[in-house]
Amino acid sequence: CHLWMSHLSHSLDSLVDAITSFLLDAVTGVTSSLKTHSITIAENTMILVNTIKDYAINSHDPQFQTQILGCLHQVASSINTLVTTFTELQANPSDLAAKENFAAAAKRVGEVMNSL
Numbered sequence: 001c002h003l004w005m006s007h008l009s010h011s012l013d014s015l016v017d018a019i020t021s022f023l024l025d026a027v028t029g030v031t032s033s034l035k036t037h038s039i040t041i042a043e044n045t046m047i048l049v050n051t052i053k054d055y056a057i058n059s060h061d062p063q064f065q066t067q068i069l070g071c072l073h074q075v076a077s078s079i080n081t082l083v084t085t086f087t088e089l090q091a092n093p094s095d096l097a098a099k100e101n102f103a104a105a106a107k108r109v110g111e112v113m114n115s116l
Contacts, residue, residue, distance in 0.1 A: 008048075012113060025037060049075070055068065081105045081108065081109075082109050
């Protein structure tokens, strides 16, 4: 369990770092590294998903499996929403609703990460 928690913590930290870098660059208008951050987010999301999935599969508690797979879905969904709202913001940079949606999506990603 300790090894899994260590691996989960490392995966989560790497994903949070990538998302933070993406958000900072997106908000400050530094677009040159957004593609790199996006790739890093995708890679770290897959690592996190596989870590959680492996732990769920090896668990013998169906209730725990259901809970952890629900967390997995929330992570993937919140990151997808973040990317979607960022794309909308890029298409309409002066649109207040797009800015608010992006901010809300970024907040939701943070909440989901904290819940893990």
